[in-house]
Amino acid sequence: MAVQLDEAAADTGPGTGPDGAPAARRGPGGRRAAPYLLLLPALLATAVFLGWPLVRNLVLSFQNLNMKELIQHLTDWRGPGNYQEVLGSEQFWRVTGRTIVFTAVNVVLIMLLGTLLGLLLARLGKTMRLVLSAALVLAWAMPSIAATTVFQWLFDSRYGVVNWVLDHLGGHGMARYDWVGTQLSTFFVITVLIVWQSLPFVALNLYAATTTIPKELYEAARMDGAGTWKVFTSVTFPFLRPFFMATTFLEVIWVFKAFPQIFAINQGGPDRLTETLPIYAFTEGVGNLHFGMGAAISVLTIAVLLVLTAYYLRLTLKQEEDAL
């Protein structure tokens, strides 16, 4: 890697002449400091504005901080009390289980349909591929809050298109169906929304990845008499394996953290039955003003995410090492 480019240091290093010969500009101290100086703003900002809230969150989770303490600026240490209360509550475990099922269902749907969509893109002619890609990009670009509002309208009980279509397809009970009335139907709407939003990313990237597979591999497989399924399992899938892993983990993390969609559709309702962990932490902490409890829930949520992220990072770092 760039030996010459280490000269960049000279410019940022102290006491170098503006137009001196390159050789004269190489102060050893400045050369070593350069990358750190360039990275300093980014690292400092991350430490202060990401590190500090994280530490504060951890500290808060050991405090008893409700309305009274908040207004009077009191610090009341509670030790592990918040955690004992959270981990001992049935509600927390119910929400955790719900979050895991919700994440699993969404990610499986997204990866399965996204793969099929990507493979379909690869099979299409030029015009039709462009049409479908444009449609995917449009859905992808739609801002979350706008998309959520549109889905509320699509699933409106009185004048929504979905109920009209279902009614005319023969489900006559569906004419005035209230989609946000029950837990399952609300989750259904949220899932359709999230899958609709996430498929373009998976499909377009998967398609891009298939274009890197050497054509000879397919020809060889075909000559050996492999069918479509066999070609997929023996050529396409192994080639795209790293891509599948990375995308799956990204989707797990994104779905797990999903906030605006769930919150804006029905505030976690009906009866708090569609709250996932991020919404639960929010409602307990900011909504019900139990900041300490909310912080404890969010620390536990971050811990779960960290475990998921660690796996993904190990994968990426391995690829990174191969690339270097």
Add this chain to the structure above:
Amino acid sequence: MKRSLAGRIWPNATAAVLALGFVFPVYWMFATAFKPTRDILSENPVWFPLHATLDHFTTAVNAPNFWRLAGNSVLVTVAAVGLSLVVGLCGSFAIARMRFKGRKGILLTFMVAQMAPWEVMVISIYLIVRDADLLNSLLPLTVFYMLMVLPFTLLTLRGYVAAVPKELEESAMVDGCSRRQAFVRVVLPLLAPGLMATSLFGFITAWNEFPLVLVLNKEPGAGTLPLWLSQFQTQFGNDWGATMAAASLFALPILILFLILQRKAVGGLTSGAVKG
């Protein structure tokens, strides 16, 4: 190898149906926004806005604080993305072009930071901002949005920087440019497409951000458009025409940006990924 007629038709037919499915919600948003109310609240959907009207847009634009919040949104988004591009470019240059101790650790830090669960950190951020007496101010929003997009910006730009041939810089320096001049005159113009593509995702993140503004800037007129849009429906009851007009106004800038920059962005992300 020639496929049968059916074998050629079904992928195209499926693609057409799917394309319709993906476009429909976006289409329905715009169509509803332009339809007169009697066509919106009708027993049978009116599929095309034949009697197009701008009434709903007028309602949305005249809603309390719309222009103020739109201004806030633009200000916060542009400032956050601009800052993160400058800070990210410096960092990405170091990571892509220099070898130094701790490089891998720093890289890992940004990768972890990219996954930061901001959605569940709102409680502590709220208390920090409150203690600093900055609730309802745009400054904390700008700073935190900047940080939300910084790791992605830095990691993506690294790929673009690595893709610029070092020889170009060297020859510029042989021609008498200083290190910094070579960067500004030679490397920076070549990075322009990369900077644009990277900024797209920053724009989307900052423009869309919801949980933080929901907690920090509750005062009317202090928030940003996502907050306005999420509360619009509560304010306007079942006025779906105005709500869809509001959603259209909010989504339009991003849709336009995306359609312009998408090709570059997707290409750039891929090359960034390949380059490591």
